[in-house]
Amino acid sequence: MGATVLLVLALLAIAALKSSRDLEAARARERLLQTRIEATRAESERLSVRVERLRHDPGMLERLAREDLGMVRPGDVVVELPDAASPPSPRPPLPRGEQGAPAIIPEAGLAGPPAPPPAPAPAAAGPHVRG
Numbered sequence: 077m078g079a080t081v082l083l084v085l086a087l088l089a090i091a092a093l094k095s096s097r098d099l100e101a102a103r104a105r106e107r108l109l110q111t112r113i114e115a116t117r118a119e120s121e122r123l124s125v126r127v128e129r130l131r132h133d134p135g136m137l138e139r140l141a142r143e144d145l146g147m148v149r150p151g152d153v154v155v156e157l158p159d160a161a162s163p164p165s166p167r168p169p170l171p172r173g174e175q176g177a178p179a180i181i182p183e184a185g186l187a188g189p190p191a192p193p194p195a196p197a198p199a200a201a202g203p204h205v206r207g
Contacts, residue, residue, distance in 0.1 A: 129136050141147040148154055 130140070
C-alpha cells in the first residue's frame with residue numbers, strides 16, 4: 077500500500093513540474109505577444125498620423141512627390157548631379173497619365189518631367205536615284 081501511495085505522489089510531482097514548465101512557457105509567449113501588440117499599435121498610430129498629414133497638409137504631399145517620385149512643378153529647372161561616391165542607378169519609371177503625358181498630382185500642382193522627344197526616323201535604305 078505504501079508503494080502505491082509513493083508511486084501516485086511521484087506521478088503527481090512529475091505532472092506538477094511539467095505543468096509548471098508549460099505555464100512558464102505560456103507566460104513567456106504571452107509577454108512576447110503583448111510586446112508585439114504594443115509595437116504594432118505604435119506603428120499603426122504613426123501611420124495614421126502620416127495618413128492624416130497627407131490628407132490635410134499639401135506641403136507634405138508636395139515634398140513626398142518631389143523626393144520619392146522625382147516630380148517637379150511646371151517651370152522648375154531640374155539639375156541632376158552625378159553622385160561621385162556610387163555608380164548611377166536607374167531611376168524608377170515616372171507615373172504617366174493618358175497618352176504618355178506626365179501624371180499630375182492636383183493637390184500639390186506637381187507634374188512629372190516631360191517625356192523625351194521622339195527619336196528621328198531612320199533614313200531609308202537602298203540605292204538613291206538622282207534625276
